Amino acid sequence: MDDKTASKNISSEGDKLMEELVQTLPQEKNWVGYTLYQYQGFWYPLVAAKAIISFQSHFKAHDTDIFLITTPKSGTTWLKALIFSIVNRKQFPHTQSPLLTTNPHDLVPFIEVSIYSKNQTPDLENGNFPSPRIFATHTPYGTLPGSILKSNCRIVYLCRNPLDQFISDWLYVVNNFPRNEDFKPFSMEEAFDRFCKGTHAFGPFWEHVLGYWKMSLEHPEKVLFLKYEDLKEDIASNLKTLADFLGYPFSEEEIRQGVVEEISKLCSFETLKSLEVNVSGERPVGRLKNSAFFRNGKVGDWVNFISQEMADRMKQLSEERYGDSGLKFDLLDKKA
């Protein structure tokens, strides 16, 4: 047997073992009828479950790596654009940025979707990823590979108030994913109930956010904790904080020249949404349109979908779950 055939067999044997392992995990249905698998306390779609187990087992961190970690629909696309622009600003001034012609998801790969979905041991060395390597993931803190925790790499965590996050996720799933034919899809109210109970992709939301919140307090040099709402309120000062944290601070000269404003504008919802690549482009797999990542980018849009009763339930849950941790989301009343 030649090397190529041997490695193909090993890899398909590995795939078989992985499939068997995942099928032993607790299972639930997602909002449109696909199976979610529970691994180490969190729920994942099949591809993500397998990818995250491989990632956890095999990933070797570099001290220079940057991890961009989010709950889904919390502004991952935005954060990818911001971090890519900060790190590469000397190479690509804003008028020549690859963001003008490339969707942010093609510049900063997802661990689950692009890296470990096809190969349990991808080659992430040997110049395949220029330094600093920037990766995105929704992996919860407790499931991260040990080498990330031991290395000096940086983690930027972004979350969003749970009401807007739920609505953004709900609309993304029901508008973009084919339904499982044999399944009666959940109503929005049923999906909300599942969200509150924690059975949704990459949930429970509460534990996901709390894990990174606690680590950002214990290790502020390693984990920067950001909220979507804060970025919306003051992108310039958050951009400076982000650049300082990543070790790419803006010089006085750059600040005078307006580089912070240029990056903020380039990465803004309005600019990215209107670029041709994001209007008519598609993801390489799954026939998902790039435009699916740009809906309306507002804070508080939940009021148009969620009843006050549901919002009150979420508020109470937030208070119960976050207790005296110091973590709080401003969930205004509908009438406010």
Ligand code: A3P
């Ligand atoms: P809405 O559905 O509320 O509009 P993710 O990138 O994690 O998938 O999150 C998608 C959400 O972020 C969507 O929220 C999307 O509109 C919003 N978004 C995308 N790009 C943005 C940007 N540059 N600035 C602000 N929000 C953005």
